[in-house]
Amino acid sequence: MSPIGVQLHIQDTHVMIDNGVLQLTLSNPDGIVTGIRYNDIDNLLEVLNEESNRGYWDLVWSSPGTAGTAGLFDVIKGTSFKVIVENEDQVEVSFTRTWDSSQEGRLVPLNIDKRFIVLRGCSGFYSYAIYEHLKDWPGFNLAETRIAFKLRKDKFHYMAMADSRQRFMPLPDDRLPGRGQALAYPEAVLLVDPVEPELKGEVDDKYQYSCDNRYSQVHGWIRTDQPAVGFWMITPGNEFRSGGPVKQNLTSHVGPTTLAVFLSAHYSGEDLVPKFSAGEAWKKVFGPVFIYLNYAMEGDDPFSLWEDAKEQMITEVQSWPYTFPASEDFPKSDQRGSVSGRLLVHDRYVSDDNIPANGAYIGLAPPGNAGSWQRECKDYQFWTQTDVNGYFLINDIRTADYNLYAWVPGFIGDYRSDVAITITPGSYIEVGDLIYEPPRNGPTLWEIGIPDRSAAEFYVPDPNPKYINKLYVNHPDRFRQYGLWERYAELYPVGDLVYTVGSSDYKKDWFFAQVTRKTDDNKYQGTTWQIRFKLDNVDQSNSYKLRLAIASATLSELQIRINDPKGNPLFSSGLFGRDNSIARHGIHGLYWLYNVDIPGKLLVQGDNTIFLTQPRSSGPFQGIMYDYIRLEGPPTSSSKKEHMSALSEEMELDHNR
Incomplete structure (x- = not known):
């Protein structure tokens, strides 16, 4: 323990907590992080921004009955300040905003209690929040909530979120008109005249740095100049994140910005927007998360700060659930x-x-x-x-x-x-x-892909040379490049994909997403893929089963036809999916499983074709990512030890890529 105890200094408009390692300054009673003094740097946060745009909790909400994922953006500002714990070992402070009926329509109907904790000798601070909706309050939708930090652009230029996902980043100035050219959506910008010339021609897009919850435990920024300093967001537990371990969220991106996203509809759509009705009581604790600071001695490798941050993350995970948060709503x-x-x-x-x-x-x-x-x-x-x-x-x-x-x-x-x-x-x-007992009717006649809820094993093309993020060149996550949806029409300018069971290789011959095709008149058309296969024998008195596991879908429809591309579909999913994973460089979204009965009378001995049509075509980002497709024969009386060892071997190779 540091010999210096934690000190709390309360002023009219600010609260400052000092433990001898760092000084944390918050606006009073707003509870906005306005300053972080560390290692002789007066403020790690962007001093050019207004105080309310440096370190803050925010949310997006809408009125009940509102469709979609949009809403009112609200930087959460407290109206009341309270000291919860104050001693030499710990200071915990609270900034609360309470709701009443006079605010209806203006503020989300929630009581929000934002907490900040500084411990003795600790190189960082903790934050969590308690959201509460009382039973007699009106309903609402909550599309997003998170904590965000905007760091100084003159100091933090190197971002790290994984061993294989780190780089020197563009400046926010590079995204402005003149230096950056907007692409198909606002988040994606082509750098045409960046401050650092070597970044010219690259694409910057915050979604290229998204991450599954299961892997997103530490990310942040390094100041590589002397004195080298690291700023890290550590999320030691996932219990408060929505959507489970494979839900994807933003991490850090150009700004320099660092986020802890607790709830969002990214890579899922409206399905992940909680809707609270009038009369529904609810309370949830988001966090705590740990904002960790570290530094390298002069002459030491500044990139060692990433290794240290990973070690600190392990320490925080092992300490979960923390013993020190004072709220009774966070159980020990x-x-x-x-x-x-x-x-x-x-x-x-x-x-x-x-x-x-x-x-x-x-x-x-x-x-x-x-x-x-x-x-x-x-x-x-x-x-x-x-x-x-x-x-x-x-x-x-x-x-x-x-x-x-x-x-x-x-x-x-x-x-x-x-x-x-x-x-x-x-x-x-x-x-x-x-x-x-997984879904199964009969023996496997053939299969495409690996059932792992991802399309990563399929063919991901090289990006258009005009739209490259150098980080993802020859990278396991090559699917994170911008514009890959446009490559399909270049590979298949006239006819669509045809996959022949027994001779095609899904790693080379199955495009990672069944997307629309852009036509010469700048419109889009749906696509029909074919799976061709042979059957030596057909039991026309029985049914076969086609299993289609879907890794992602965006405003799509899946139609299945057997041996006749123009007849009525044997199966139609109807419109499904709002993942937007294709545009946001994801390789999966929400998981869907369709099980289609194929009457044996529709199949023939010899050559057969299954037609997979995605007809919806109002834009470039509609499409389906398949996880795995399997055709099963009619049930048999004996069990068959099939392809398990080969499948396990492929999965292991895929996992290690």
């Missing part, structure tokens, strides 16, 4: 419960025996249907991964009623336990062996 570990067990997979066409669910994602979320967790956005979720033998342990679960959900890489569909789980303080629940 002994007030929570645990669940353990084992998940096995039973698929008689793969193995006679139950298969340990290796690497399965398994978690507790509010009660619902199988797969409902990915659209759940009001309450808390608790996830882990199973070990190689299928065993799992989920610790530190808040008290509530839950269902247990899972999905297993290598198998389609979603698992949900039939038994509801009630967590009480200090409870430990052992659920024993759980058996997941």
